[in-house]
Amino acid sequence: MSEQVGLRGKAWFKALTGSDTSNNGDPNSVLTTTAAVGNESALFLCVVRDKDSRFPCVRDGQVGLEEAFTLATHVRAVIAEDRDKPRPAKRPIIAIVDVKSQAYGRREETAGIFFAAATSADAYASARMAGHPVISLVAGHAFSGGFLTHGYQANRILAFDDAGITIHAMHKEAAARITRRSVAELEKLGHEIAPMSYDVRDYAKLGLLFKLLHADDPRHPTSNEVAEVRRAITEAIADARKGKLDLNNRWESDAAKETRKGTLAVRAALEAQWFNE
Amino acid sequence: MNTPVLISDFVNRKSFIELDARARAQSLFDEGTYKELVGPFDRIESPWLAKQGIAPQSDDGCIVIKGKIGGSPAVAIAFEGAFQGGSVGEVSGAKMTAALDLAAKDSEAGKSTAAVLLLETGGVRLQEANLGLAAVAEIISSALVLRRHAPVITIVAGTVGCFGGMSLVAGVSSYTIMTREARLGLNGPEVIEQESGIDEFDSSDRALIWAIHGGEQRVGMGLADSLVEDDADKIAAAVRDSVHKGVPDKHRTEQVELYRARIAALDTSSQIDPATLRQQWANPKGVVR
Numbered sequence: 001m002s003e004q005v006g007l008r009g010k011a012w013f014k015a016l017t018g019s020d021t022s023n024n025g026d027p028n029s030v031l032t033t034t035a036a037v038g039n040e041s042a043l044f045l046c047v048v049r050d051k052d053s054r055f056p057c058v059r060d061g062q063v064g065l066e067e068a069f070t071l072a073t074h075v076r077a078v079i080a081e082d083r084d085k086p087r088p089a090k091r092p093i094i095a096i097v098d099v100k101s102q103a104y105g106r107r108e109e110t111a112g113i114f115f116a117a118a119t120s121a122d123a124y125a126s127a128r129m130a131g132h133p134v135i136s137l138v139a140g141h142a143f144s145g146g147f148l149t150h151g152y153q154a155n156r157i158l159a160f161d162d163a164g165i166t167i168h169a170m171h172k173e174a175a176a177r178i179t180r181r182s183v184a185e186l187e188k189l190g191h192e193i194a195p196m197s198y199d200v201r202d203y204a205k206l207g208l209l210f211k212l213l214h215a216d217d218p219r220h221p222t223s224n225e226v227a228e229v230r231r232a233i234t235e236a237i238a239d240a241r242k243g244k245l246d247l248n249n250r251w252e253s254d255a256a257k258e259t260r261k262g263t264l265a266v267r268a269a270l271e272a273q274w275f276n277e
Numbered sequence: 278m279n280t281p282v283l284i285s286d287f288v289n290r291k292s293f294i295e296l297d298a299r300a301r302a303q304s305l306f307d308e309g310t311y312k313e314l315v316g317p318f319d320r321i322e323s324p325w326l327a328k329q330g331i332a333p334q335s336d337d338g339c340i341v342i343k344g345k346i347g348g349s350p351a352v353a354i355a356f357e358g359a360f361q362g363g364s365v366g367e368v369s370g371a372k373m374t375a376a377l378d379l380a381a382k383d384s385e386a387g388k389s390t391a392a393v394l395l396l397e398t399g400g401v402r403l404q405e406a407n408l409g410l411a412a413v414a415e416i417i418s419s420a421l422v423l424r425r426h427a428p429v430i431t432i433v434a435g436t437v438g439c440f441g442g443m444s445l446v447a448g449v450s451s452y453t454i455m456t457r458e459a460r461l462g463l464n465g466p467e468v469i470e471q472e473s474g475i476d477e478f479d480s481s482d483r484a485l486i487w488a489i490h491g492g493e494q495r496v497g498m499g500l501a502d503s504l505v506e507d508d509a510d511k512i513a514a515a516v517r518d519s520v521h522k523g524v525p526d527k528h529r530t531e532q533v534e535l536y537r538a539r540i541a542a543l544d545t546s547s548q549i550d551p552a553t554l555r556q557q558w559a560n561p562k563g564v565v566r
Contacts, residue, residue, distance in 0.1 A: 111554065115448045269321060
């Protein structure tokens with residue numbers, strides 16, 4: 001990887017919130033704070049590198065046990081605090097995503113990282129279902145279990161449009177090895193088969209994104225770029241508040257009608273047969 | 278006449294693991310109450326595999342069966358470990374999401390419908406990469422909606438195990454049933470060895486793998502609920518029990534403080550001994566049959 005994972009996420013967390021340090025009691029790898037967006041305050045969360053983490057397999061910006069449970073704690077705290085507020089007053093939750101992957105470690109497997117990740121996904125999904133607008137801003141890498149843990153339960157997903165963005169199930173070298181192809185073959189296939197592509201502009205064809213954003217150098221955002229991203233987040237929040245609480249928009253989007261015909265065919269057939277008794 | 282039992286129950290049992298996904302799912306239902314939905318004759322195949330020179334399967338390795346379990350409405354969704362490693366593609370993933378959504382719709386309308394997920398899967402199908410990953414996020418979301426109204430029950434029986442993104446689906450389930458042969462974890466041993474080195478995880482060390490990922494360990498440490506013998510009747514009985522228990526008062530993934538404190542208490546200066554961890558987290562409610 002040409003660029004260190006986590007730096008873009010940290011840069012955008014700082015640009016949008018003015019803060020770049022973790023809270024007391026939290027691991028250094030998780031940044032959370034409340035900051036203004038539009039006319040309201042929102043909870044921002046980001047996982048960053050901590051080269052001194054006591055878990056060796058998260059030191060490059062992976063999402064591990066502490067990260068997952070810390071994210072879940074903060075998201076659930078906001079759900080509880082806003083419990084009695086009407087939907088329009090529930091605070092937005094903004095996940096800034098720049099994660100290499102889940103942690104690939106024995107300590108993590110032994111202590112059940114699968115469950116830790118599920119806990120965080122549950123917290124984000126519960127926030128969405130409670131009426132909080134949950135917005136993901138993919139500022140760098142969004143890989144696999146890392147993204148499932150942090151960001152993929154959002155109502156609306158925003159991403160930058162440059163070559164430093166990768167949203168994928170597995171990094172190229174491992175995906176090539178497992179599917180018995182060379183990296184070159186894998187890249188060629190990605191141009192023909194949108195879900196396999198490592199290019200965020202192909203990802204946009206899947207109908208999962210709300211909007212693509214641009215910054216000339218995402219590690220050093222200009223004030224105009226920050227203002228533009230704030231506008232996009234505000235727009236995504238407003239759109240989420242108008243929409244349903246589930247993820248149906250992902251396969252009902254215009255792009256999905258083209259690329260996710262399989263999904264739509266399954267849903268139509270299953271619904272018809274389900275009620276036909 | 279009393280004859281000595283020469284053939285043990287173990288030999289006479291009907292193995293669950295030896296059944297394919299369809300037969301496994303069928304074996305859970307009350308006789309004569311079930312039917313398969315969007316089966317192989319509907320021919321909804323993966324639109325992505327043929328483009329890569331891989332033969333698709335007319336059910337995409339995912340079987341949906343609706344019927345009654347212990348008299349209650351239920352749907353089972355089973356991944357076939359023998360097709361593409363039980364991997365989640367666009368179509369197989371959409372089947373699971375749609376079935377969970379329909380069960381939720383019925384449940385919200387007052388007809389409580391449990392879902393049983395038979396997970397023999399290595400996770401996302403890399404030939405459909407981003408649509409597989411998206412499908413996992415959607416399955417998690419739909420399972421979380423259903424489990425408010427009716428139990429979501431995961432079975433990991435073996436021998437593929439349940440790994441990758443689908444392990445999070447097991448994580449959010451109301452109840453998880455495992456056999457001793459089954460394994461449950463986010464990353465399989467081969468992937469860890471590849472990514473972090475053989476010193477981190479020696480994927481040829483079978484004893485280590487089962488000590489960490491095995492059913493006995495997962496139930497013992499409280500991250501799964503029932504340890505059941507590889508016996509179709511016993512597994513069906515465990516599923517009926519879970520259906521009848523209904524929605525738990527509090528799901529495991531809602532107990533963030535408890536588990537965050539447990540992680541904070543871990544000594545990470547060296548590898549964690551699975552047996553010691555199991556004692557520390559011991560699950561008094563774990564059912565062993």
